Amino acid sequence: MDEFELIKKYFAPLERRDNPALVRNGDDAAVIGVPQGKNITLSVDTLVEGVHFLPNASPEMVGFRAAAINLSDIAAMGAEPCYALLSLVIPNNDEEWLQNFSSGLGECLDKYNCSLIGGDTARGPLAISLTMVGSVSGYPLTRTGAKVGDSILVSGTLGDASGALGILNKAPLDAHEKFLIKRYERPLARINLSMSLLGIANSAIDVSDGLLADAGHIAAASDVGIDLLASSIPISESLSSVYGEKKALEFALSGGDDYELIYTVPNESLAEAYSIAAKEAIKLTKIGIVTDGSRLRCFSDENQDIALKTKGYKHF
Amino acid sequence: MDEFELIKKYFAPLERRDNPALVRNGDDAAVIGVPQGKNITLSVDTLVEGVHFLPNASPEMVGFRAAAINLSDIAAMGAEPCYALLSLVIPNNDEEWLQNFSSGLGECLDKYNCSLIGGDTARGPLAISLTMVGSVSGYPLTRTGAKVGDSILVSGTLGDASGALGILNKAPLDAHEKFLIKRYERPLARINLSMSLLGIANSAIDVSDGLLADAGHIAAASDVGIDLLASSIPISESLSSVYGEKKALEFALSGGDDYELIYTVPNESLAEAYSIAAKEAIKLTKIGIVTDGSRLRCFSDENQDIALKTKGYKHF
Secondary structure, eight states, X not given: OOHHHHIIIIIGGGSOTTSOOSBOTTSSSEEEOOOTTEEEEEEEEEEEBTTTBOTTOOHHHHHHHHHHHHHHHHHTTTOEEEEEEEEEEEXXXXXXXXXXXXXXXXXXXXXXXXXXXXXXXXXXXXXXXXXXXXXXXXXXXXXXXXXXXXXXXXXXXXXXHHHXXXXXXXXXXXXXXXXXXXXXXXXXXXXXXXXXXXXXXXXXXXOSSOHHHHHHHHHHHHTXXXXXXXXXXXXXXXXXXXXXXXXXXXXXXXXXXXXXXXXXXXXXXXXXXXXXXXXXXXXXEEEEEEESSSSEEEEOTTSXXXXXXXXXXXXX | XXXXXXXXXXXXXXXXXXXXXXXOTTSSSEEEOOOTTEEEEEEEEEEEBTTTBOTTSOHHHHHHXXXXXXXXXXXXXXXXXXXXXXXXXXXXXXXXXXXXXXXXXXXXXXXXXXXXXXXXXXXXXXXEEEEEEEEEESSOOXXXXXXXXXXXXXXXXXXXXXXXXXXXXXXXXXXXHHHHHHHHHSOOOOHHHHHHHXXXXXXXXXXXXXXXXXXXXXXXXXXXXXXXXXXXXXOOHHHHHXXXXXXXXXXXXXXXXXXXXXXXXXXXXXXXXXXXXXXXXXXXXXXXXXXXXXXXXXXXXTXXXXXXXXXXXXXX
16 A cells, blocks of 8 residues: 555545535645635644654544644634644554544544645654644734733633543543543544634633643733632542542643633623633633733632742643 | 744744734744635645655755755645745754754745744654645646646756765765755755746646656546657756766656656647746756556657656655
């Protein structure tokens, strides 16, 4: 099986018939049309075996997460995902691996009507790089727009996926543990929520490096301070149950694998934001405020700053 | 030096001030505006150490080629390059390597007014994946448009870069050998020529897998036959001089690293095509015709088909 057959068998079918490119998969480049007034968002994220996932990780899960992680970046811009390009470096043509990887990738892309329109395969140590293309009407959500007085809102619950990392190879699993594993293996990109909050939120970021790190990125990019209240951070019953409250809070502050979104929303739009989230059946929790300070603080109920040492994921 | 510092020092400067994105490098995704009536071309190409370049390869050369190879795909569509995203997987923070790689990458992107607007870095075995974004007015050049009776034209000379592979570690080099090495290390993407041939050529492809393989791709995609005349294939004096004529022809038929372009042009537009190439000071040579057959043939002057065994680069 050469490169062309491999692409035809496993990846060409991930181009959706209802969302084809102008020039299909298989030419020198993919070509897409852009509706008038739309801007294009572009993000790239790479997963390397042994760094971002274990060598024995389920290929379906790796495929799903590769898409979800990238889609989360599109969500953070308030954009609508439309196309993806895959660069796949594989050590050999393990057809079972390819079939399962393609299935997981397709499962996630399908959830978001996202069409795989091009890419590249090469021989080498296993690595997956996905380029995600989205479109947005007018100016997107960014990290730079937070305003003093905004409320800091976060979607869903935090720390679950970090909690999963410690029990990936455990068996059997109870219901709480299964919940955590699912949060790690099948993260959801908050696309609809973010698209609806475009024009309502002043800024957004996805929590990929951890709450403290990513809230810090908003503070730095927007040149504001951020004060968080630890006890208001949404933590799932499963995470508290498996790890206890103290450890659960640590995961929630520093874990990035849930791919939830942080938004800053001005007070006059808070009700609207909650109403939108309720319609999407997504929990949206106020966890702090934007201040005229210059740094991130996270207060315990004893009024102590527990964010002095930010513990986000360091890529290097 | 963490990921953010590394990007700031070596890659953020490759965003051109005269071609910035709408949302700059550093947010969750890059955002670009698209002029009305333009379509967007997207291509991804990955270089893996030990597969696409030697472990001792000059990082400047690797950076330059990573861009050139991708730009060649944009050229094959008749598009104008505008933006690039880089996914860089590196085993460590070798600052000298990063500086030189960034310099080579920037040198090539600058030649084509192309702005680096985003990307991703990760730890792992050295691999470089570049996503190239171009724009094209209306429908692009593709592989599928070749018409029976079209002339097959090729830019520049073929086989030089393949000839270079055998002497990469040789020293000292004579003038002919230096020419070949330069053709390998600093390939040029035929952007201007292709943009000018948009609407004139019926189809195009870049020669990345070798002349026979890539002409075969046009034949298959366009559902036509192609007859080439071996003696008309443009071969540089340097390649013939270093390797002799027989070996030089082999390189020209099967070598892909020159990144020249094949166009098919209807006869009524041939004069215009030659005139455009002359203005760009690029040699454009007729090497065959599109037939109503179904396969690729390459005739020697003794009228024998020497393409029976296509010898293009196999990715796997």
